[in-house]
Amino acid sequence: MSQKEIEILQRALARERIARKQAEQILEKKSDELFSLSQKDKKNKEKLEALLKVKNSELKGFYENLVDPYIMMNLSGYAIKMNEAAEKLIGYRLSDGGFNLMKLTQPKDLDYVSESFKVLMDTGRISNFYINILTSTSEVKLVEVNASIIYDENNTPIAAQGILRDITLSKKYEKRLEAEKQKYSNIIANMNLGLLEVDNDDKILFANHSFLEMSGFSNKDLLGNKAADVFLKNEYKPKLAIESENRKKGDSNSYEIQVHTKTGDTRYWLISGAPNYNLNGEVSGSIGIHLDITNLKKLEQQKEELLKDLAKSNESLQEYAHIVSHDLKSPLRSINALVAWIKEDNIENLDEMSVQNLVLIEKTLEKMEDLISDVLEYSSVGANLNLNQNVDVHHLVKELVEIIYVPENIHISIEENLPIVMGDKVKLQQLFQNLLSNAIKFSDKEIGKIIVSCTEMTTHYQFSVSDNGMGIEKEYFDKIFKIFHSLNKRKDSSGIGLSIVKKIVELHHGNIWLESETGKGTTFYFTIKKEK
Known part of the structure; x- marks a missing residue:
């Protein structure tokens, strides 16, 4: 191998060492990052598990302490969890062994319950489901059920849960209240006194049958119109406005007012008015009971006229008594004077019996005069009377x-x-x-x-x-x-x-x-x- 080849090989080895060194550094860095992420993920998982544990505990406490009965069942209808309120309502306990909730259903309601359970499975929840259940003591109770499906992580239904509310008593009260309402509605509709209900703007909301008869108007004529515009002339409207203000203050009272009917007849009504309140306790208008006192007013007028005539008659009678008294006393006094003169002039010529008769005449005349005076006094007893x-x-x-x-x-x-x-x-x-x-x-x-x-x-x-x-x-x-x-x-x-x-x-x-x-x-x- 030539020196040149050796040098080339040495340079290649050097580059390889450098590359391996760099790769090791990168690998070491990535390993550190991976370890760090792993540690962080572990901590997050621990936090998540701890949070989930807390939430599960809170949820468990919530259902256990829920005032309303809570029941969880599997999809076959067997109870797997329920709180104390539920046990008290139905009379069964989980500790007594598993029981199927269909046991609470009356035979006549089985189809109704099956159809409702199908709706629950299809939609995942059901609200305002009303059913009569049989408790462990065979007592029938009406309950309102709001239920939902529980799913696993794969969104597969695994159970159902529901909150029950015992509405047996409230339903009884509701029916009784409705019956009372109907009873009083019938009384109001058919009573002989006219009843009229208006709002705070004096617009008519309700009139019973008697009111329609006494006024001559129909419901179509009245409802939505102002009472003052329908029944009163302008001079009487201020009085009704004052009474309306009294109702808004919460005052009740009775008053008389002159009205005109549909036929234009003038009538007198005695109205007993009271404020009407809404559910918030606020005055929403007024209710008035109306009594037609027209005939009574006529009798009062006749009475006043009779009293005036009687007073005039009494005055005439007293005047007449004075005149009669004077006219009767004058001849009596004349007779008395004549008798006295006869007795005085002829006393020597009269026997004892004649004198006694003259004395008797004088006494009788005196008594007659006293009697006339007494009659005059009796007839004048009520004159110039001052009882104050x-x-x-x-x-x-x-x-x-x-x-x-x-x-x-x-x-x-x-x-x-x-x-x-x-x-x-x-x-x-x-x-x-x-x-x-x-x-x-x-x-x-x-x-x-x-x-x-x-x-x-x-x-x-x-x-x-x-x-x-x-x-x-x-x-x-x-x-x-x-x-x-x-x-x-x-x-x-x-x-x-x-x-x-x-x-x-x-x-x-x-x-x-x-x-x-x-x-x-x-x-x-x-x-x-x-x-x-």
Whole structure:
């Protein structure tokens, strides 16, 4: 081999060593990189496994602590996992041995369940699936099921899982609520009172049958239109606007309003209105119950007219009584004067019997004049009545006792609790004067006792005037309050006094009655309302 060839070979070997060296360096570098990647992949895998373990633990805890029942089954229908809520619902436990969920299905629902399971397998999930299940105690429960398919890494179905919700009670309540709703809807639709529902803009949302009848309109005429525009003239619209504002504030009340029906008739309605609320508790409008009070208003108007006519008649009657009283008294006084002159001029020529007859005529004339005065007094009891006076009854009775004649053998006792009442002072004075005078007049005891007292009741005062006089038989209790009914034919008794007493009590919106026992005495009771 020549020197040149050797040199060429040596250069080739040198290049080969250099190339091998470079290759070794590259290989070493790539080995380092591969090792580094391998280590990183190992760490990532460890992290992923740890994360997966945590997530599996969390998922397990989630299903175990889920409030709603959770069940996992294989594709043959056998339960492989379920939480405590599921065990409580169906009454079976996994620890008791595997069981097929078809065991929970009633025979009549088998086809329904099979079809639904096919849908689950085809679509991967099923929602709002309702089924009646049989628990271990044969109790039927309605449940709502939301289920899904579990797949493996090759997307092959391996199991199914579902969350159940027991809606047995809620369904019962729902049915009951619907029945109640239907019941009240029927009541509202058929009740005799008109019902109208409007929104916050006064647009009509609902009207029951009675309302349609009383207004003359149809649902087509009303729904969507404003109530004020349909029923009210312009002058009454502000009043309804005020009531609508009250509803928005949550206020309820009743009010009267004048309306016109479809035929143009004017009617009066009494409306009881209340706010209507939505599910959020916000006022969404109002509901009104309507009562047609047109006939009642007409009766009120007739009553007012009758009262006016009655007042005029009373005035005329009182005027007539005064005229009659004057016209009757004038001839009586003339006769009385003539009798007196005859007696005076002929006293020496008249025998005893004639004188007695003239005296009897004078007494009869006097009694007739007293009777006419009493009639006038009775007819005038309601005149110039003022029931708004504060009357101190204790002071009034005390003054009366000092004015009227009280014999020495009679003692009048006035209790200290006599109140101050609202009434007509003159009329109340007349009332007590008549009762006291009667008690004095018909006292037959050596020592007469009269007691004036009062008992305070819830709404009124109950007064009493008691005596220990001759008493009154029970058969006369009602008669003595009637005009011209006197139990004793005495000269000073016209039979009008107690009639006046009764009339005064009734003018003060009270009642009067008596209790009595013959020979022991009488108590007159009467009531006067308290001041409001």
